Amino acid sequence: MHEYSIVQAMFDQIEAQAQARHAIAVKRVFVRIGRSAGVDVRLLKTAYDTFRVRTICDDAPLEVDEVPEVWTCPDGHGDIVPGGKLTCETCGRPARMASGDEIILERLELEVP
Numbered sequence: 001m002h003e004y005s006i007v008q009a010m011f012d013q014i015e016a017q018a019q020a021r022h023a024i025a026v027k028r029v030f031v032r033i034g035r036s037a038g039v040d041v042r043l044l045k046t047a048y049d050t051f052r053v054r055t056i057c058d059d060a061p062l063e064v065d066e067v068p069e070v071w072t073c074p075d076g077h078g079d080i081v082p083g084g085k086l087t088c089e090t091c092g093r094p095a096r097m098a099s100g101d102e103i104i105l106e107r108l109e110l111e112v113p
């Protein structure tokens with residue numbers, strides 16, 4: 001399942017960061033997920049809860065911050081309001097998705113002795 005491979009990748013990052021900071025435990029995990037990332041947040045949480053048992057994250061709840069899509073002009077004319085045509089009003093170029101498809105491990109709360 002897609003969500004399980006995402007969680008697997010998240011754990012690789014979490015373990016690397018925890019090791020780098022000599023943490024003995026992770027207390028909380030914050031991830032940011034774009035609404036266009038194709039992630040089912042409910043499934044992601046289930047996958048995380050299955051995965052974290054007896055890991056450094058055993059005690060760490062997962063906080064998910066879902067962010068909407070942001071479209072912007074590739075020439076720097078600013079953000080484009082979604083809902084209408086996804087082209088820039090100034091130059092007419094097709095908009096580029098600036099965010100909304102990301103899966104980012106945003107922050108960790110670590111227990112460092």
Ligand SMILES: [Zn+2]
Binds near residue numbers: 075088089093
């Ligand atoms: Zn433009």
